[in-house]
Amino acid sequence: MRILHLTLYRKWFDLIASGEKVVEYREDSDYWHKRIFNDDGWDEIHFRNGFGSHRPLMVVEFLFAFVTHSSLCACANGEELSGRVIVITLGNRVRFENYEIDKRRMCGGCGALINEENSLCDACAKRIDAGVVPWSKEVHV
Numbered sequence: 001m002r003i004l005h006l007t008l009y010r011k012w013f014d015l016i017a018s019g020e021k022v023v024e025y026r027e028d029s030d031y032w033h034k035r036i037f038n039d040d041g042w043d044e045i046h047f048r049n050g051f052g053s054h055r056p057l058m059v060v061e062f063l064f065a066f067v068t069h070s071s072l073c074a075c076a077n078g079e080e081l082s083g084r085v086i087v088i089t090l091g092n093r094v095r096f097e098n099y100e101i102d103k104r105r106m107c108g109g110c111g112a113l114i115n116e117e118n119s120l121c122d123a124c125a126k127r128i129d130a131g132v133v134p135w136s137k138e139v140h141v
Contacts, residue, residue: 004042013049028084056099061091
């Protein structure tokens with residue numbers, strides 16, 4: 001298994017963990033170019049939030065990487081890029097260590113984000129208590 005090890009600040013780590021960020025950028029320098037574009041390629045990326053084995057680890061599938069100009073990148077998360085950059089396209093998140101994944105999930109009725117303890121948001125729970133099934137709009141007798 002060929003593993004690329006990268007360290008991230010917490011903000012970027014959390015965005016990749018949540019699935020909001022699906023690419024990672026690196027400056028197109030000799031250092032990063034030699035490291036990312038090796039002859040064998042990569043199977044996985046091991047992202048660490050900080051240094052040391054006790055820090056959060058996220059294992060993500062490596063899909064592919066390419067070089068482009070930063071003006072062609074759609075940075076939706078506040079990333080500031082300039083010049084030529086290496087774009088690393090990320091696949092599925094495989095495994096986490098020392099990291100508590102966001103406890104929010106989707107409501108079974110309307111799809112809104114809710115806490116893990118509940119399966120329905122408050123609005124859908126109230127509708128069910130009133131005899132209305134939120135996903136089909138039917139009234140129970």
